[in-house]
Amino acid sequence: MARAATTTDVFNAIAEPGRRQILDLLANGELSVNELVEQLGLAQPQVSKRLQVLREVGLVLVRDDGRQRHYRLNGRALKPIHDWIRRYEQMWNERFDALDDVLEELHDQED
């Protein structure tokens, strides 16, 4: 078997930097495909392809407006990733480091 499709889930969808960049741009508000093309400096088909992937996993929503299509972010679709990674958050935040120091200190005192 081969690798899972990028449209399999949100984890695969955000693996590509270009797709994350699109989400970052849409975080500031709705944009048409052409506006995205300009801001990204990519060819239009590449942008449309990425948008399709993001659409299939529910990360973006579309609004038709004449011959333009306005895409907007659906941030809620990122929640599964956040929920997963949040369990590891303690491993790098300062409070944990501080606790680490306390434990080390206690350990030193034991000797």
Add this chain to the structure above:
Amino acid sequence: MARAATTTDVFNAIAEPGRRQILDLLANGELSVNELVEQLGLAQPQVSKRLQVLREVGLVLVRDDGRQRHYRLNGRALKPIHDWIRRYEQMWNERFDALDDVLEELHDQED
């Protein structure tokens, strides 16, 4: 060009459920390859391959012990993902919804 390697960065590394599962198991503490094989129910080579990917992006660390290799989590490597996704957190948490209500209320009062 083809798809980016899974070892390109942490975003690609965690795209596969099996690799995330390994991280989840290691969250409880160090495990040898065989212990992982047992708990995952996968063939040993598949586990070793996944561990190599995780090693290459710095998500796990190894400790040699005779003919066994004990892997442990390096959660700090997940921070870039957390930092990226944290910017979207407001889009699904309750406080934001509450703020949304307040803003709407203020808006209504303007009229």
Add this chain to the structure above:
DNA sequence: TTATTATATACCAATATGGGAATATATCAA
């Protein structure tokens, strides 16, 4: 209707999987 604009899709080439099986490497035991 015909031309133009905005997007989406199809096609092609190159490549990195990921699973399965076999094999190599390293360590320890007898």
Add this chain to the structure above:
DNA sequence: TTGATATATTCCCATATTGGTATATAATAA
């Protein structure tokens, strides 16, 4: 040394990209 155990690596195959180019589709304008 020989054998067994624990891991890593290699091969082969089927597949899903991703980039580039060309083309199809839809909407609007002339």
